[in-house]
Amino acid sequence: MIGIYFSGTGNTKHCVEKLISLLDASAQCFPIEYVEVEDVIAKHDSLVLGYPTQFSNAPFVVRDFIDKHRSLWNGKAIFILNTMGLFSGDGTGCTARLLKKYGATVLGGLQIKMPDSVCDSRLLKKNTEENRRIVREADKRIALAAEQIRQGNYPREGLSLIAHFKGLFGQRLWFYRKTAGYTDQLKISSACIGCGLCSEVCPMGNIRMQSKRAVSGNRCTMCYRCISLCPKKAITLLGKRVIEQCRCEKYE
Numbered sequence: 001m002i003g004i005y006f007s008g009t010g011n012t013k014h015c016v017e018k019l020i021s022l023l024d025a026s027a028q029c030f031p032i033e034y035v036e037v038e039d040v041i042a043k044h045d046s047l048v049l050g051y052p053t054q055f056s057n058a059p060f061v062v063r064d065f066i067d068k069h070r071s072l073w074n075g076k077a078i079f080i081l082n083t084m085g086l087f088s089g090d091g092t093g094c095t096a097r098l099l100k101k102y103g104a105t106v107l108g109g110l111q112i113k114m115p116d117s118v119c120d121s122r123l124l125k126k127n128t129e130e131n132r133r134i135v136r137e138a139d140k141r142i143a144l145a146a147e148q149i150r151q152g153n154y155p156r157e158g159l160s161l162i163a164h165f166k167g168l169f170g171q172r173l174w175f176y177r178k179t180a181g182y183t184d185q186l187k188i189s190s191a192c193i194g195c196g197l198c199s200e201v202c203p204m205g206n207i208r209m210q211s212k213r214a215v216s217g218n219r220c221t222m223c224y225r226c227i228s229l230c231p232k233k234a235i236t237l238l239g240k241r242v243i244e245q246c247r248c249e250k251y252e
């Protein structure tokens with residue numbers, strides 16, 4: 001077994017690594033942008049796939065990855081884990097349907113609440129201690145899920161028809177345009193000092209340095225990694241200013 005994940009601010013990385021370590025202490029985890037991730041997946045029959053939900057949908061980068069590597073999934077046994085700030089609906093079901101289309105067996109699903117990672121919105125912001133409590137509760141849920149899986153009783157959160165309707169009508173229909181593809185809405189202000197950190201950490205290679213300034217392209221996947229790490233809080237996406245830079249390690 002291996003863990004494969006997409007993670008912007010570290011929430012999903014934390015959860016996948018926690019679950020994998022409890023299921024198989026020798027197993028490894030890899031981000032989907034890892035250069036040899038295709039070879040790694042090809043060599044294993046079972047895996048945990050993790051990602052954050054965006055408006056009750058899987059990030060487009062994850063759906064795009066699954067679609068472009070469709071030959072990888074045939075015969076694989078996959079457990080899906082998604083993280084959420086508040087609501088997911090069928091966050092796991094979105095990729096489950098796609099994976100099944102390409103011949104995978106979906107073992108189950110787990111939807112874990114984690115601290116909000118949308119840095120330029122006040123909507124779900126909590127204080128540090130409350131976020132630490134959320135992480136502790138998440139760890140407990142993951143430990144329980146690991147015990148269930150060891151007994152062959154896989155959680156199936158987000159995979160039911162009811163969950164599908166909740167995700168579809170609760171958020172996805174209203175915000176479809178935000179998750180239909182990559183976006184060109186990333187904004188970099190004059191506060192940028194040209195340090196280049198954002199271009200180094202972007203999983204899409206969407207940010208380049210030009211005349212000692214960061215310039216964004218049209219392939220942002222809304223992971224908020226660059227926004228969380230910018231030393232000058234010069235980058236925004238959904239909002240107009242950075243409220244809090246969110247990194248999972250702040251709450252562990």
